[in-house]
Amino acid sequence: QVQLVESGGGLAQPGGSLRLSCAPSGFNLDDYAIAWYRQVPGKEREGVSCISDGGSTHYGNSVKGRFTISRDNAKNMVYLQMNSLKAEDPAVYYCAVGYRGLGYCSLGDPSRYDWWGQGTRVTVSS
Numbered sequence: 001q002v003q004l005v006e007s008g009g010g011l012a013q014p015g016g017s018l019r020l021s022c023a024p025s026g027f028n029l030d031d032y033a034i035a036w037y038r039q040v041p042g043k044e045r046e047g048v049s050c051i052s053d054g055g056s057t058h059y060g061n062s063v064k065g066r067f068t069i070s071r072d073n074a075k076n077m078v079y080l081q082m083n084s085l086k087a088e089d090p091a092v093y094y095c096a097v098g099y100r101g102l103g104y105c106s107l108g109d110p111s112r113y114d115w116w117g118q119g120t121r122v123t124v125s126s
Contacts, residue, residue: 002026002115006095009120012085020080020120022095033098033105034071034078035113038091038122047107048093049080054103062088085124092119 008020022034035050049059049069057069068081078095098113099105106112 004095004097004115004117006093006117006120009093009122011123011125012082013126014085014087014124016085016124017081017083018085018122020082020093020095020122022078022080022117024076024097024115029071029076029078029097030073031101033100033102034069035096035098035105035107035110036069036080036093037096037107037110038089038093039119040091045094045110046091047110050105050107051078052099052103052105053101056104058105058107060107082122085122087124090122090124092121094119 003025005023012018033052036048037045038048039045047060051057051069066084071078096113096116
């Protein structure tokens with residue numbers, strides 16, 4: 001059974017940091033791109049970042065320079081390091097996998113991602 005489990009969400013102060021993790025079960029991430037999306041109630045899911053199977057990365061404009069996506073294929077894990085958190089960052093963050101073997105990733109179309117986790121909530125408050 002394919003599953004993705006996010007962890008690392010929680011409460012951070014403005015300007016603070018959190019690191020999210022995405023752990024798959026039932027498959028190996030090596031051949032896939034992984035993306036992080038976030039969603040707040042009443043708004044569309046927003047692409048945060050993605051990393052291709054080859055390691056190329058993309059970031060949404062709102063998080064460029066603050067968030068860093070990385071993958072550790074040896075551990076079969078993906079991370080999202082979130083620094084300089086702002087009041088507009090709170091959301092439920094989801095990891096997703098797709099673009100198998102394509103060597104690139106994109107944030108433009110969430111439907112290109114085949115499997116999604118259940119999400120982890122991030123709150124930013126002083």
